[in-house]
Amino acid sequence: MALADLGANVLRIARPTKGGASKFNPVLDRGRCGQIALDMKSEDGRDQLMKLLDQADVLIEGYRPGVMERLGLGPSECLARNPRLIYGRITGWGREGPLAHTAGHDINYIALSGALHACGNAESGPFPPLNLVGDFGGGGLLLTLGIACALFESRISGRGQVVDAAMVDGASMLMSMIYGLRANGRWPAQRAGNILDGSAYFYTCYPCADGKWVAVGAIEADFRLALFEGLGIASDTKILMQVRDDDPQVRARIAAIFASQPREHWQRVFESTDACVTPVLSIDEAADHPHNIAMGSVRRIQGANHPAPAPRFSRTPATTPDEQQTRELISQWQLEDAALLPLG
Structure with missing residues (x-):
């Protein structure tokens, strides 16, 4: 969503299902030009994806470690096809270590980072801050930052690279200030009793x-x-x-x-x-x-409230494409042999 908000032409590759389309979130899916169903386990599906990569600046995948390699779609194959490609990967635990191949969710990743222990008070115990710290702040947005930086570097070097974001890493990075307070003795090891965790009366x-x-x-x-x-x-x-x-x-x-x-x-x-x-x-x-109304922080788009794109740009403000612009975006992918699926 963030990349689409900032002007990227985003096409989702969906897994073929009986219903014909994957689940739709009217806010998170905004700005995407569409989605197509490709069977990555078939030679035809892999060939179709490789043709798309000829036109792409970025590929993003969120499977467990090794899945894309087993499909023959790992970084070595994709970068051989398009040397300027930015290959974005996002996992919960990262690609190495004893937990790399185990299941997990936001709450598990922030638990291992120390972030969850710091949330809540003496009565509540550790209390999850929704799934904002691991999934989105330490995951999706961290990957978005990495992709933007890699694209900038690629314009200089002419070469692509892998950007690997692990939610446990991102959650730890978001805890940097708290780690610093702990290092200089201003954050006790126990939960509660700290200035930012709700314990202070003010x-x-x-x-x-x-x-x-x-x-x-x-x-x-x-x-x-x-x-x-x-x-x-x-x-x-x-x-x-x-x-x-x-x-x-x-x-x-x-x-x-x-x-x-x-x-x-x-x-x-x-x-x-x-x-x-x-x-x-x-x-x-x-x-x-x-x-929020004065700031335009929430917008009404196709019957649903949307948090407005952020940050704000003075010369190239983010906008959600209309139907005509969406058709123009999808036409850029030259999808003659692929069935376009609705996002909604």
């Missing part, structure tokens, strides 16, 4: 009277003062600044104040202040928030 979420929540991120002293003022406890600032970050009495006091009013009340109180207090919005609420 960096956590509180429920309101209507059952909705607010997020508080008042780390710096000035921001904390604004928090105290909004809560009506600024007179106790000197005392509050001297207690431990995870002081249970202070946390309980602030929780009781937030619980006394609905979320909308606190949104009005803290709006346009530096208290770093924001409503915790659902996906549907986020699309309707005035700031």
Whole structure:
């Protein structure tokens, strides 16, 4: 999706199925020109793929280690066909090591990286941050960055190469700041009691009277003062600044104040202040928030809400192709002998 957002002509090679097309996600699949079904176990299917590689800048595959090699479609064969090809590979565990060939999911990869242990509090235990850290941040986006850099280098050298992204590596890389805090003694080994994990009374979420929540991120002293003022406890600032970050009495006091009013009340109180207090919005609420509307952060495309492409470019802004542009993109692949399948 990210590569398509940034202008790539993306064609999916789908596995032949009785239904004729693979599962469709209206957001993740946006911008792709289409998909074709090729049987990689057949000589004809492999030949078709090789012909496509003559036109391609990048091939991305996400199988377990060794699968593409067994099909005769590994890096050596594909780069021999197109020496400028960027061969993108993504796995969970990487291509080496005792776990390389075992099954896993995001939660397993971030568990081995140390990221999962750092999430959650003393009561919850380790709590998975959806599948954002392994699958997407440490996986897909890391591979996208690698591909972009390899394409840039290829314009200089005239040669392609393999870009290998492992989610366990990416999750570890995303933990670099926490590793650094641990190295200089500012991040205890145990879970909870750390400034960013929800243990601190000034960096956590509180429920309101209507059952909705607010997020508080008042780390710096000035921001904390604004928090105290909004809560009506600024007179106790000197005392509050001297207690431990995870002081249970202070946390309980602030929780009781937030619980006394609905979320909308606190949104009005803290709006346009530096208290770093924001409503915790659902996906549907986020699309309707005035700031997100002003920024165009969520767009309505073919009946579905989409997070807008990011980052933003001043001269070549990302756009989702319309039907005419999609037809032009697919025509560039010259698919005379292959059946084009619908994405939807």
